Amino acid sequence: MNDKLIERVCEKCPATQWGKKSICSVHNLHVGKIDTCPEWDKYIVSQQGLKDHDGQIAFVDLEPAMEWLQRTEEELRDYHFMLREIDRLQGYLEDAGEGTVGAYGIDASQPKGKGKNGDKTHAEVVRRERKWKRLSKLQETVKRIDQAVEGITDEKEKTVLDAIMDGEKNNFIARQIGVSRQRYYEIKRSVIIKMAWLMYGNDEVS
Template sequence: MSVVIEKSMLIEKVCEKCPATRWGQKAICSVHSLHIGEIECCPEWDKHMVNEQGLKEHDGQIAFMDLEPAMEWVQRTEEELRDYHFMLREIDRLQGYLEDAGEGTVGAYGIDASMPKGKGKNGDKTHAEVVRRERKWKRLEKLQDAVERIERAAESITDEKEKTVLDAIMDGEKNNFIARQIGVSRQRYYEIKRSVIIQMAWLMYGNNEAA
């Protein structure tokens, strides 16, 4: 499901009923300190879009029990998409570290098998290295899980412009560059971006795949 809510509709539905504009009496938002026409994104807009785009009801099933966790997942999704390119590089770095440390196949690493038995200075150093490797291994697993979750969800985005926006975000491209690439205004780009993020939030967390 893909529903892009235009900015003018968000201003009408949200800004004109918000105390930050004195319920539509002021054109300057007291929260953003900007004219409402200059605002590019707002948590209150996201809340409205969550309700409009079906995060509460998806295919007849209740996805999120209330708005607060839904918004938390939207925020988490946006952060993970922004960090996707970094996570790929970090996965490569951690895999290289563990392989260079003598682990061979990274997946075979386990702290129990390599915990030192001796005592003394050398034993302490070995123990510290094992603990360090275990910490890096756990971080690697966490990053791999996040990347797999993003990639599974991305497969379900079917609109071509939304797919282009999503791929560009995951590649670490800047917002202005992405808007130019798809040939839309910056305002329209942010509308598409918010729609993509909310859809991805449902796909990544709507079935409680991750806590």
């Protein structure tokens, strides 16, 4: 993917003066050794969204690409909260008795709750079912994030990603990794784009 971005972005970037030299004056590196660049990120989100398909750059519609980015950033920011909420909901359903988690759990093919459930009011049954559906959705989102995290290999990006998922503030993260706010936002933008692709890049686009 980087090779395509070098061809499409670096060739026109004044920092490289492509054709005269292949050293980027911003990164102070040969373009082939650059891992991320804010100009690449801008290109990805502006040119109808780029995605890597079998080693080739393919275009997707702008609307779903932007939706993926926004959804990914929100879910990463809410990751710490989602873990706490999963624990809370599991505790509620376990305390409700009748093996509610087992009856309505993710491994069950259909609800099997019996016993005291039959004596509960309809409103209580509906309430429990609503909580179970929310629990299931949160678990699915957390699983999707956890799987995508394994695809992030850059150490600074992994550090930023972990801190975001822990609920840390932007300024605090920048100080912790010892970079300027501008550089931090460049790293953050890069990791969110990568996570969006890893989390939603294989979804069907309507």
